[in-house]
Amino acid sequence: MARRIAYIGDPVLTVAQVAYQCRLDPEDAQTELIEDVIIPGVTGQAELRTGAAIRQAEYEEEWPPQYQSGHALDVGQATDITSISQIQPDGSVVELTVAHNLRNRGRESFLYFPDGRPGGDLLIRYKGGVDLERNPTVLTWLLMHAATAHEFRETLVSGTILAELPASMLDSLLAEITVPPRF
Known part of the structure; x- marks a missing residue:
């Protein structure tokens, strides 16, 4: 969530x-x-x-390993991915530099990793707001x-x-x- x-x-x-x-x-x-x-x-x-x-805001969500490339973000109208981090076993996060693209298909926004999804739990930060x-x-x-x-x-x-x-x-x-x- x-x-x-x-x-x-x-x-x-x-x-x-x-x-x-x-x-x-x-x-x-x-x-x-x-x-x-x-x-x-x-x-x-x-x-x-x-x-x-609705109003422009920044969101954060955790992706468990079963969320693969192309999974929908929880909040619709996402406009920009600001960071992708990997959650370490101790709870710390390490920001990743990984190829990704965001596709907004009207109601939902989907995050793709063209070179493959990084392993483990991810922390995705993004911006969103309705036009x-x-x-x-x-x-x-x-x-x-x-x-x-x-x-x-x-x-x-x-x-x-x-x-x-x-x-x-x-x-x-x-x-x-x-x-x-x-x-």
């Missing part, structure tokens, strides 16, 4: 985009709420639902969910029935980047 080391890019949404989607006048936008709660919240939702990197220009429906999903989060900031709504748009309609906006389930 990959783990995010750190976000390295700007947030995928701006306060201005969210304010516009929420039909807010610029002076009515609660900047801290949008920047610190809503944008990270909907980014996290999209990452959880899709298994893809919103190539996947404009993801931006639509993020903005729609940001507006919903802005309107309904609490976990409970009293005195009214709140109905969601059909999940199939909303989640289809993320279909292009959703990593298929693995067994």
